[in-house]
Amino acid sequence: AQSVTQPDIHITVSEGASLELRCNYSYGATPYLFWYVQSPGQGLQLLLKYFSGDTLVQGIKGFEAEFKRSQSSFNLRKPSVHWSDAAEYFCAVGPRSNDYKLSFGAGTTVTVRA
């Protein structure tokens, strides 16, 4: 069964500092990979996704993620964090088949301090 692990429950970062959120997955083959962001009281918004090709994926809001097959990881990064980036971030995986069931990680809450 596919699974997603986000090892960090909570991260605090200073505004302007860099951010990296970890995501590891367990799956028999390379799945589709996604990062979503959830602001308080809101639904989830897609930041970026990886299907194939270049393993460094650019997303919205200045985020990027790198797929590393050897490490079964898909870590999310941002070079300089803004206060508005305070939110919960979810990594998700989906199979490359007609079974369109995304599995979400437990989420990482990001706090940005001034």
Added chain:
Amino acid sequence: DAGVIQSPRHEVTEMGQEVTLRCKPISGHDYLFWYRQTMMRGLELLIYFNNNVPIDDSGMPEDRFSAKMPNASFSTLKIQPSEPRDSAVYFCASSLGGADEAFFGQGTRLTVV
């Protein structure tokens, strides 16, 4: 497009009552998903539809839960009877293709007392 629209945003009900959550997907999207989010279990997929047909309901926790999609622009998730452990945020999402970007509604926060 206004995005995925869910109603109500908040629902407080007494144990044993019937609860109906509503969702209007983005026009033209063929897939509709119902998720439940709790602190303990995170985000769980309950059921998803393709072209109004339920494809996988293996995530529906019990027979008390049912979902319908009578047409391409409307879906309901019903809990009857409701129990306190059903308290959660329920999200509806839609997408063009199953593996494509899923657009989420703002969710319905359900509290069963």
